[in-house]
Amino acid sequence: MPKNKQLDFGQDAALYRPIYETGKGFYITVCVLLAVYLWALYLYITQVYYGLGVTGMNQPITWGFYIVNFVFFIGISHAGTLISAILRLSKAEWRRPITRMAEVITAIVLAIGGLHPILDLGRPDRMLNLLSDGRLQSPLLWDVTSITAYFTASTIYLYLPMIPDIAKLRDRGTKLKWFYNFLSWGWQGTAHQVKVLNRAINILMVMVIPIAISVHTVISYIFSMTLQPGWHSTIFGPYFVVGAIFSGIAALLIVMIVFRKVYHLEEYLKEIHFQYLSTLLLIMSLLWFYFTFSEFLTGIFGSQTHELHIIAYKFTGVYAPFFWGMVICNFVIPVIILSFKKFKTITGIMIVSISVVIGMWLERLNIVVPSLANPRMDLPLGIYIPSLVEWALFIGGIAVFMLGFTMFAKFFPLISIWEIEEGRKESIKDVEKRLRSYLPGKET
């Protein structure tokens, strides 16, 4: 690593290039995604106009794709802030090129996920009743509270470490000067400013961890606070948090691999980053299996009639393909691929990440629908076939995420430039000093 003090833009050119050079690919991507988004928006308007009848939901399956996707998207959002906060807190030096992307995923996906309960409302026009007549005893209100808190904290946590980079863009002065000028808040990089910024980041990263954990715990409470078999379980809180981090890491890996390829960031996102993150993914996969195993073993061993109905529905009934698909995607594939060095290549990691994201979506589906499809009264089994509108809003949600990420990459560097510079300039010395302090003998 060169240690020259005067870094010119040349050194990190790969990070600036996407912002200043726009290819044909960008316009095509944006147009396609916008078209998908507008299509989904149109179908949502038909839903508002005609009522929720246009979905596949019914009695007793009164919650469907919207709630599944809500839990799924909020789960993905744990990629970011939580992982980057933990990595920053534990002084993991390899975090530097990763944190920004992780935080962007959080901010965008959280906005999408947080809107999903509104898509699900029968009367979206009365949404503000939640504020004027809100009942804080309802788990749904806990959700509103914690998601709002998480969204606020994670966007600030995304924005603060971006200020020095925005100032760099402002100083180049070739594009949208007023915009970067406004967003950089007069950053000059003085010693005082650096101190204040670092302190703010430190406070936020400590604050954000409990908020992030509370968000997914509270989402699990929506289910576990009811008396329904298959939901009424005390391990749901940690189970959901583990699943969220699991799917979050997978989503982060996918985004990293894609943008590494598209924007040629191979210099920054090296094999080693993928190796470390995929090890984390493997650990989460094992943890996920442990929770799933405990959850079902207690259900089967206790063998309450209604609980068994739902387990049978998942193991051998209508939902068997989804259930076993989930086990294969979340456990079998990750463990086989990530346990062997031979398979643990970038391609291998991409396959695992995609499989985990699909598997975690299936898990949310397996939690929401089977418990509702098996009513406890002697009523016929419920059948749920999602309609075009629900699929469209699902695909639309993914399109909005990709659009948001692409647009972000057009205006801001996807990898924190100043943190990379800081790593080059200071951290090598710091780490050496730190390492010496761990070792026996006098510190020199």
Added chain:
Amino acid sequence: MPKWAMVIDLDKCTGCGDCMAACKLENNIAIVSPEEANVGRVMFWMDMITTYEGEYPNIKVKRIPKPCFHCDNPPCTRVCPVYATYKNDEGLVGQIYHRCIGCRYCMVACPYTAKVFNWYEPKWPDEFKSCLNPDVSLRMVGVVEKCSFCAHRLIKVKENADMEEREIYDGEYSPACGESCPTNAIYFGDIDNKESQVYKLSQSSRSYREMENLGTEPKVIYLSKRE
């Protein structure tokens, strides 16, 4: 304060479904098209659970009328985010249609699947439109509704009793289902009043409530020798 409860004598019930029809007319419940009904969007406040035991030709058919159980410890009111479902002092579990945001959390939380949702704007055939019950408010698309124990009838009964300066007598307040039942299998009254028929029947050895182990304390009591 009275506590209203219902007793359904399944040994008397013939499963004719008159209660369902009476309820539908009394409460202005929307008529759902057969296609919609087949995908599980049928609207009944008084539903009928039908189960078949055994194989042809020795089939035993069980028909159990199922209204909202007006639990004394209702799981639905606890989860509502906007106070759109509540339990009043007389033990009736009500819905406020104009406040409901349609999140359907109460439907999910109800172990008895007692609530129904307006998936589309409620519709009636033209012949029905002139005979809607003026005492019951019409619902709009996107809200949850359910059996109210014909609470609008209680208002009338109370007004009459107040005018005549007396207490409501046992059996004066009865929902439409009980009134229409051809075999008098549905009883209704104040279960806190030890003199009432409902209280006496609830003490019968034949009495049971659905899923008592959940602690929801339903106020619909079934009488049956079979179980």
